[in-house]
Amino acid sequence: MIDSKLLDDLAKRVAGSVPVGLQLLQEDLQKNLRSALEAGLSHLELVTREEFEIQRAVLLRTREKLEGLERRIAELEADTRPSAD
Template sequence: MIDSKLLDDLAKRVAGSVPSGLQLLQEDLQKNLRSALETGLNHLELVTREEFEVQRAVLLRTREKLEQLEQRVAELEAGKQPASE
């Protein structure tokens, strides 16, 4: 989930850059921008850094296990006698 403080800050910055003639609408614009940003970012299906790091660790363990299994299969195949006809 996207940090709501980050969304608020981003919306406030964008709304703050509005020309002075439109600053009366700044609060309304800020709320609408925040909502639009949140909706848009949620559609991207982003993950948090923590979720990313957890999946990264799982992938590393999986790769290590795969390498061990590949080595074991190679050892077993090397020790296997060819079948006689």
Template sequence: MIDPKILDELSSKVSQTLPKGLQALQGDLQHNLRSSLESALARLNLVTREEFDVQTAVLARTREKLQALEKQVAELEQKLNNP
């Protein structure tokens, strides 16, 4: 999931850009904005970089195994066709 510090930082930056009249409500607005960001990001089904890297490594190993099996099948087919 997304690091809570990042959400706090983002909501703080957005609330700081508000006009002066709305900055009195900064605390409430910042809390609501953070909640909205968490909700929106949760719906996106994002993964962490670590999870992405693990799956990339798994995919690379799977591709290597597939290539080895394809080569093995090709060799066996060649043996069957050339007795």
């Protein structure tokens, strides 16, 4: 889930960048932007950096095992081929 502080900060930045004439509505705009951001981001399948790094490590180990198995199969196939004498 997205950090609430991050959403607040993003909403403040966007609301702070509105033209001067609209800054009277800044607080209301900030609340609405935060709600819109939260709703929009909730539909995305986001993961934390920690979850991403864990899955990355699992994938790397799996890839290494697969490469090892592929090498082993190639060795076994080479051992079982009839010689061309």
